[in-house]
Amino acid sequence: MRTKQTSSKDQGTIGGRARRTQIERAAAEVLSEVGYAAASVGRIAERAGVSKGVITYHFASKDEILRRVALTLFEECAAHIASSVSDEASPAARLRAQLSAELEFFSSRRVEFRAMVEVMSNHRDPGFIRAFENVSTDEAETLAGLLRQGQTQGEFRAFDVNEVAHLIDAAKNGVLDRWASDEALDLGSMRATMLDFIEHAVRA
Amino acid sequence: MRTKQTSSKDQGTIGGRARRTQIERAAAEVLSEVGYAAASVGRIAERAGVSKGVITYHFASKDEILRRVALTLFEECAAHIASSVSDEASPAARLRAQLSAELEFFSSRRVEFRAMVEVMSNHRDPGFIRAFENVSTDEAETLAGLLRQGQTQGEFRAFDVNEVAHLIDAAKNGVLDRWASDEALDLGSMRATMLDFIEHAVRA
Amino acid sequence: MRTKQTSSKDQGTIGGRARRTQIERAAAEVLSEVGYAAASVGRIAERAGVSKGVITYHFASKDEILRRVALTLFEECAAHIASSVSDEASPAARLRAQLSAELEFFSSRRVEFRAMVEVMSNHRDPGFIRAFENVSTDEAETLAGLLRQGQTQGEFRAFDVNEVAHLIDAAKNGVLDRWASDEALDLGSMRATMLDFIEHAVRA
Amino acid sequence: MRTKQTSSKDQGTIGGRARRTQIERAAAEVLSEVGYAAASVGRIAERAGVSKGVITYHFASKDEILRRVALTLFEECAAHIASSVSDEASPAARLRAQLSAELEFFSSRRVEFRAMVEVMSNHRDPGFIRAFENVSTDEAETLAGLLRQGQTQGEFRAFDVNEVAHLIDAAKNGVLDRWASDEALDLGSMRATMLDFIEHAVRA
DNA sequence: GATGAATGAGCCTTCATTCAT
DNA sequence: GATGAATGAAGGCTCATTCAT
Known part of the structure; x- marks a missing residue:
């Protein structure tokens, strides 16, 4: 809980960082494949192999993922x-x-x-x-x-x-x-x- | 049914052409202002000053409008x-x-x-x-x-x-x-x- | 389209008024039976015997229904x-x-x-x-x-x-x-x- | 397991009592400020300065907190x-x-x-x-x-x-x-x- | 004891489309 | 031709709860 670089809850923890990276990677793949308009949280979760809730847990909003x-x-x-x-x-x-x-x-x-x-x-x-x-x-x-x-x-x-x-x-x-x-x-x-x-x- | 450019019912009729043009103009304005992802049929209808149903009547689908x-x-x-x-x-x-x-x-x-x-x-x-x-x-x-x-x-x-x-x-x-x-x-x-x-x- | 008493689309039309009334009635019943916290749009729709979309069509938001x-x-x-x-x-x-x-x-x-x-x-x-x-x-x-x-x-x-x-x-x-x-x-x-x-x- | 008032694991232990009191206090503050419908476990945990898990550990359910x-x-x-x-x-x-x-x-x-x-x-x-x-x-x-x-x-x-x-x-x-x-x-x-x-x- | 992580249900809303009038 | 009405799927998000560590 030292730094406050993101608006999300997890930083620094090895698990949290890894998940964020994984989700960002999945988001990039989805964006690349289906385009901006069809890049839904559900598809990103599916691509990452996690439930939709995980994404909300690690990112404050869909916006944050895309910006990241x-x-x-x-x-x-x-x-x-x-x-x-x-x-x-x-x-x-x-x-x-x-x-x-x-x-x-x-x-x-x-x-x-x-x-x-x-x-x-x-x-x-x-x-x-x-x-x-x-x-x-x-x-x-x-x-x-x-x-x-x-x-x-x-x-x-x-x-x-x-x-x-x-x-x-x-x-x-x-x-x-x-x-x-x-x-x-x-x-x-x-x-x-x-x-x-x-x-x-x-x-x- | 002269041309094969559209899948819609009206072409050639003077009124139909005008309506289509009006809707396409409204669509262009909406696309320009809010971007592709937010350019909904509802917003296009609102901008054109017509009901949503008109759009479906003159165009087979939203896709057709955008392509046009x-x-x-x-x-x-x-x-x-x-x-x-x-x-x-x-x-x-x-x-x-x-x-x-x-x-x-x-x-x-x-x-x-x-x-x-x-x-x-x-x-x-x-x-x-x-x-x-x-x-x-x-x-x-x-x-x-x-x-x-x-x-x-x-x-x-x-x-x-x-x-x-x-x-x-x-x-x-x-x-x-x-x-x-x-x-x-x-x-x-x-x-x-x-x-x-x-x-x-x-x-x- | 004469008066603008509500933020919704339909007023004056007999059908619209009736539906609004019907939905308000259903909302009142649901509120009365399950309480504020559990009075969801879904339950109101179910009680009114219509689809959830109908409610969004006749009311700008859940807030508007409850206030009404x-x-x-x-x-x-x-x-x-x-x-x-x-x-x-x-x-x-x-x-x-x-x-x-x-x-x-x-x-x-x-x-x-x-x-x-x-x-x-x-x-x-x-x-x-x-x-x-x-x-x-x-x-x-x-x-x-x-x-x-x-x-x-x-x-x-x-x-x-x-x-x-x-x-x-x-x-x-x-x-x-x-x-x-x-x-x-x-x-x-x-x-x-x-x-x-x-x-x-x-x-x- | 002396009393039957709670369905939770800890009673009697001094630490457990304090934690429960702390959580109940936080719950009261949240209820007072945002109302019943918005008083979520997450908000209560945040207000108490503990993780959400702590609450589940000390209380069998959200219901139990509110009742208490x-x-x-x-x-x-x-x-x-x-x-x-x-x-x-x-x-x-x-x-x-x-x-x-x-x-x-x-x-x-x-x-x-x-x-x-x-x-x-x-x-x-x-x-x-x-x-x-x-x-x-x-x-x-x-x-x-x-x-x-x-x-x-x-x-x-x-x-x-x-x-x-x-x-x-x-x-x-x-x-x-x-x-x-x-x-x-x-x-x-x-x-x-x-x-x-x-x-x-x-x-x- | 405590935490972060994860889940899945449910919520409100938007939307393209269909249809009776 | 045109409209209002209705539908149902999908979207982003909140949340109570569970669980491994």
Whole structure:
């Protein structure tokens, strides 16, 4: 009972953590398979092999599960990217590193990625406001900063950094979306093409 | 019973057409405002100012309404693009024309576009298979053809046309998505930046 | 669709009104028989001989049914009392008339009275505040006004009118409560004893 | 296993007694605050600062807790009254003493009183029969005995002792109920008014 | 003694659909 | 054509109780 990180009852206890993880995993699978609208608590419980009540016991609400599925992956991804991008490299190199790191991170987490997309594009608060609206904006701002630095240092040509940041973000998301719906896609090849495409688009 | 597009009773009759259009418009508004999961028949009826029964009378099922909302707009868009792109122009010009035409088409149909996105990314058949999975593939194939022609004629540099087609498609969709969630966005400026971005990325 | 007296969809239509009444009647019976805590929508539906969905169709929520069960009876009672008490009579006569009218009103509505008591003493808002807390206060204030007049005119002796109003109200409610739980009770005899008791207690 | 009052495992053990008392106290607080219908075992455990399991360990069922909350207070009250009423006094004095003792007893136990009322008026057995139906009858019978004595000795006028006993009981309960829902009420003043009211009502 | 975990029944509500009028 | 009415399944959630540790 030391920390209060979640609104749920169990934290720290080995059993509780494991169950939460198991349920989150089941939720990700269900989201990935049947989509946001059909991802009911009952189906998640069934997939996890537990009774519906267990889920209410470990999570305050369905909302908490879905948010956790999305945010956990999102935060892990951000951490992975941060650890992959060296401050010393040039902006162009950092841009490549950042995009590569993101693709690499998700490449072994296809189910979770699909689940995250389902939640991020569908989850709404009681007033029907999309709960993850600002996420893509935040990502684009990071990219914009990088682009600005590259322009200052002469690596990148002149363009509106915010708008181009969104284009790059969109291209990257497009790659992931396509891979998410086509398991056979060669993500490595796609990544190389994407980096090449972007480099031609922005270099001085 | 001329066309086979709907499974419903009324087509051709002037009143029936109008009612269907009215309901589809209401459905688009609801989808745009509350999202796919909360777009119930009741809410659509309420928005259209008619009783729930009317909807069942004019549409065989909720599915049909949603499909129609998406497909009607999609087909209109395709027609608009086709009429905007001259066969005589160079591949680079055709690429620009095609992308511009698509942005232009949606620019006066923000609500419908948002509705279409909700349906296309969420609608599934009873087996939970996404119903519009292949749409983006089809779009990309058209683009790929253009790119191939441009490469043959020496306008575009060497790259994998299918993969780059997906990148361009993704960039364009990214522009629309951002505009869809940010009414204040200057779509004209964004389009110019996008065309410039893509031109740098693909030109020989 | 002329008046908007309720939050529900149907008013005025003969069928709708009848169903609402039927459901309210069933709710009163269930409340009377199994008590507030066990009076579920399912049981009310079962008692009314309809499906659970019918109830949601005619009432916005369970709350609305319960409030209506209580308030309908309460308002009818108030109207009955108002029509029974002559302004011309002396305060003492009006006091007697008022109390008699209330007992008389409920005497043919035992089930509804029991239901009303269940709701009034148990219904709470989401913050657990009793929803009908002020009802007894309001009743007592009317009585207090009568007592004050009686004192002014010399019919009643000196006492705190508010406190005595509550005592009279409590005595009357005690009679009704006892009758509510003992069908065999002779309400006429009890009423006479009560009026005699109160008269001795307050007369000058 | 000395007494037969509970169906639980622990009685007599000092720790067990304390825990039971603690839980009963928590139950009273919860009942007082959220009412009978919302007084769940979970809330009681939370209020007591223990796990839900503890409650099941010390009490055979939720029913037992609620019954105990009501009966403990009720029995303590009866004992207090018995010790306050002298057999030697006149019936009128005994009546005053008894009513005063009851008000005095509860005056320092507002939370418990409110809890008791919640249980007594709502608790039902599995067949939905009110479990404490006969309590008020019992109380009234004691009063009736007193009244009869007073009539025999000429202190009280002629009236139906059973009916008047119920009226006096109701008046007293009305005072307590009002005080229970209005913390600011001056119980001392109210008691004086009540005794005066009753005395005028019954004296010869 | 005590706890966390789990269960399954039951609750209120939403909803797509059907149907008589 | 159109409507109000009704249905029954499903959804998220609460809860009393049971049980292994």
